[in-house]
Amino acid sequence: MAIQWFPGHMHLTQKAITERVKDIDVVIELLDARLPGSSANPMLARLTANRPALKVLNKQDLADPERTERWLAHYNGLPATRAIPLDASLSTPAQQIVRACHALSPNRGGLAKPMRVLICGIPNVGKSTLINTLTGGRKAKTGDEAGITKLEQRITLADDFYLWDTPGMLWPRIVVPKSGYNLAASGAVGRNAFDEEEVALELLGYLKQHYAAGLVARFKLVEHEHEPAELAEMRDEALLDTIGRKRGALLGKGRVNLQKAAEIVMHEFRAGNLGRITLETPEEFAQWLAEGQRADAEREAKKAARKQQRKGGKAAAAEDDAAA
Template sequence: MAINWFPGHMHKARKEIKKVMPQMDLIIEVVDARIPFSSENPLVPSLRGDTPLIKVLNKRDLADPVITEQWLAWLERERGVRAVTLTHNQRQEALGILKLAEEMTPGHDRQKSALRVMILGIPNVGKSTLINTLAGRPAAKTGNEPAVTRAQQAIKLPDNVLLYDTPGFLWPKLSPVQCGYRLAVTGAIRSAVLDFEDVALFEADYLIAHYPELVVNRYGLDETPVDGLALMDAIAVKRRFLGRGGVPDLHKVSEVLLNELRAGTLGRISLETPDMVEQELVEAQA
């Protein structure tokens, strides 16, 4: 899979983070609850050293709640990491993360100096949205497109907390290969990087294997298709996405599948489980 993450950006972000990390009291890493493993930044564990970390599984509203619970338990058990879930527009809950930050930095006296918290994460996981929620005002740019660039900024919050945005562009991990596809399915990386219809087929295969009832209901199918391609054909027929000679228009079907998953129209769907990822890691090493 040929994905170029612009080594220049990567090098710059690494340098920036390394520079500011010693001044930070705590890191909040935001990931997408539907893909808590694929949406991690591979550098965070080594860059943060001993700095306390809270992992925020954001976009909980879009993820399968049963699988999200599995991830919370896995992160605690396998990584020893404090993890919480979140969804946008939940200010009290978001402020609760800062309370947790206070508990996790018992040696810090906020009367004397500000608690410096840095929000890290790959593009499109909801960092700016969280920053704005915490600030109670638009303090960071948000956007649907990945990699909205922003200058390094510190935002003053009540109770002497200083919030720092991710400096530069943090890339996701793209190995094992499934990670890249999952990131593309959720829209975290531009679909143009991978073939659009391949990404939709990856999603379709996954849906048939893990959420067949959701697609059967959503598209009003009479029976469960045997695989992703059969699902795409069935949607083409149902929605009349047919070209000349009745050939299924897979591009249109791909658009529908990807847009509806991203918007949550299909239901709450997680794209990876701890068991799945553990197995893929073993296979990738074999």
């Protein structure tokens, strides 16, 4: 199942960014450090007209430290781009962000040329929490549901540093299927846009390959067949069933409530109870992206061929009518 979620306010955000970026010096994109590639908005580079970019890998305290370093190296290797890790609950992240912005746009600063920064990110990535930390108050609404912020806000961090906050925004079509699953698992996608059991199975399929020890420890999978080394051979459906039984998610006659089991798995991941996890490496994401773009190009080619075929059929019918 392809996961897509682009409610109306996201279309308005797209238009607002297009207008606002004309007067912006640096664009901050807040990424989820657990899925840095999937949470990077491919539409943003076009909308922000290649402005200098600061990639902030938020929730780094929940992410795999070794993989975070690999992602930082990846983004810091891009032109006009800097990347820093961050935990939005830290008490003093403002200086780090301000320094990074001035490094990207060194000619801005002072009352005559104040720094003008736009902060963007996917829903539920922690943007509002970060802004409240930066301002020392509750300037932005927060919550664990995607799509809390609905309006653009201007926030003054200093006399010569202005920050524009935008609502969380995905993009109209997610061409990387794995990204859709990772976004859903992280909470960036509205619950009505995906099947929780399907997403939980995808999540377990990755975790058992790369973070089996966390699954074994958290869900008390202590039987021999569930040791970390053996877990990779277990079917995803059987693993979800086992977790449901361990947590008492049962229906009548001993059947497992798979919906409830899926909710448990995703809650444990989002809360960081399975350990520090990152669901993708730069190399994995590059492969997924190439495959997704190739499949998307094939879909577009078939769509164009069908359109041309219908057009040709109409033309032939018109010629027959004229001959008659």
